[in-house]
Amino acid sequence: MMAGLYFHIPYCRSKCSYCDFYSLVDPPISLEAYVELMLRQIRQEGEAGGWGPFASVFFGGGTPSLLTPEAVSRLLGAARNAFGFLPGVEISLEVNPGTVTEVSLEGYRRAGVNRLSLGLQSFDDAALVTLGRRHTAAQGREAIAMARRAGFENLSGDWIFACSGQDEATLWRECDAYLALELEHLSCYSLTVEPDTPLARQAPQLPDEEVCAELFLALDRWLTGAGYEHYEISNYARFGRRCRHNESYWRREAGLGIGAGAHSFVCAGWGERWAVPSDLVAFAATMRSEESPRRIVEAFDRQGAMSESVYLALRTVDGVDFSTFSTQFGMTPEEVFAALPEADRAPLRDGVSRWRMTPEQWLLYDHLILPFL
Structure with missing residues (x-):
């Protein structure tokens, strides 16, 4: 990564x-x-x-x-x-x-x-x-x-x-x-x-x-x-x-944010999202005191990480590659979300090893990802 x-x-x-x-x-x-x-x-x-x-x-x-x-x-x-x-x-x-x-x-x-x-x-x-x-x-x-x-x-x-x-x-x-x-x-x-x-x-x-x-x-x-x-x-x-x-x-890769209002993503565990407060004065005071300006916004559990991986990947033409997903989480998306109705998963299938959306489906992105949240 x-x-x-x-x-x-x-x-x-x-x-x-x-x-x-x-x-x-x-x-x-x-x-x-x-x-x-x-x-x-x-x-x-x-x-x-x-x-x-x-x-x-x-x-x-x-x-x-x-x-x-x-x-x-x-x-x-x-x-x-x-x-x-x-x-x-x-x-x-x-x-x-x-x-x-x-x-x-x-x-x-x-x-x-x-x-x-x-x-x-x-x-x-x-x-x-x-x-x-x-x-x-x-x-x-x-x-x-x-x-x-x-x-x-x-x-x-x-x-x-x-x-x-x-x-x-x-x-x-x-x-x-x-x-x-x-x-x-x-x-x-x-x-x-x-x-x-x-x-x-x-x-x-x-x-x-x-x-x-x-x-x-x-x-x-x-x-x-x-x-x-x-x-x-x-x-x-x-x-x-x-x-x-x-x-x-979109791939949930590590990222460091510098400056007031910047966000970071750490891959430790199932992932953590950090943020520097959107406040210039507070940022200045923190940096002058030699403290870290970052605050944890969200710490993911395994299920949360899998869900985010799916809905971020579905934003892209590459979609969710089952091999990559399985390497990260030890299961395929079909196994993780097997309890969902077939009607939620079937429209996303592109062959047997990938989920992805068409441009027409991207128009309904917010609706189509709801079952995976």
Whole structure:
């Protein structure tokens, strides 16, 4: 199993209308001071042992592209020294158009970043305004062009679809714009209105469930027809360009989270999930006192681990491989869930040694996994 390292950067210039992630526009601690705190946590975790070498690193947020290339270089250097990186390590940085220049992108590449995840979200300027994005469609295209000129060969773009008034015709226009960019990876999310967000207060009229389903399946047809692999509910990749870091989550592989709001997963026993509280002031106080900022969120028993393994794997095109599952747990999924009605298991069978879902079944994912929880 391969481990991943995650840095959470909860700093933003403005808050997007749909976002409910932990991030701050007016933080009580400067970004420069926060970098020093993360360096302390890296040293602390390195001294404690048990982590690494890492196969993937991911800077998420927030807006990680507010970090200077020098800060990224320091964090990666400290992590490499403390834990080690595997050859060919995937190092991803989330980038918001409008926060980078060609010079800063070249700096990130020199620092070791080899994959960018760009928060494009849409190529419809009206939709970008509704989503509370600071950039325009033109700035999104320019960010891609700058990244290519800076030497990046592995780019991912975020895409939020099913916005107000969207139908297949308008979706296709956006799809055409994304395909023209020839990105290696796409993450496509249906717009969800989260409670207590500016978007929720706007009460937008979004497409109904039937239209959303049609848009989801249209994307599947168009993107797979253009050569992308639909390898997870929301993710598409060119051959060999799946996001290794995200795959580690779906496979329940070990992962260390650095920074306020970051989560970790430990494979000890049947697995433990840890979290650093989403509180910059508390994180700073804990790190300055030399205490561990992590708190156990969930400790799994065997049944819980088996259930989570099934429902996470069913998010992916690879599904649940019986041989891998049996190696981990000593039983096949058919044996573990034999008491479930045949009607719950039969639709998932792909031959005699695998369960997986089709794109049509992914539309019913939340319903279909209920018996396995």
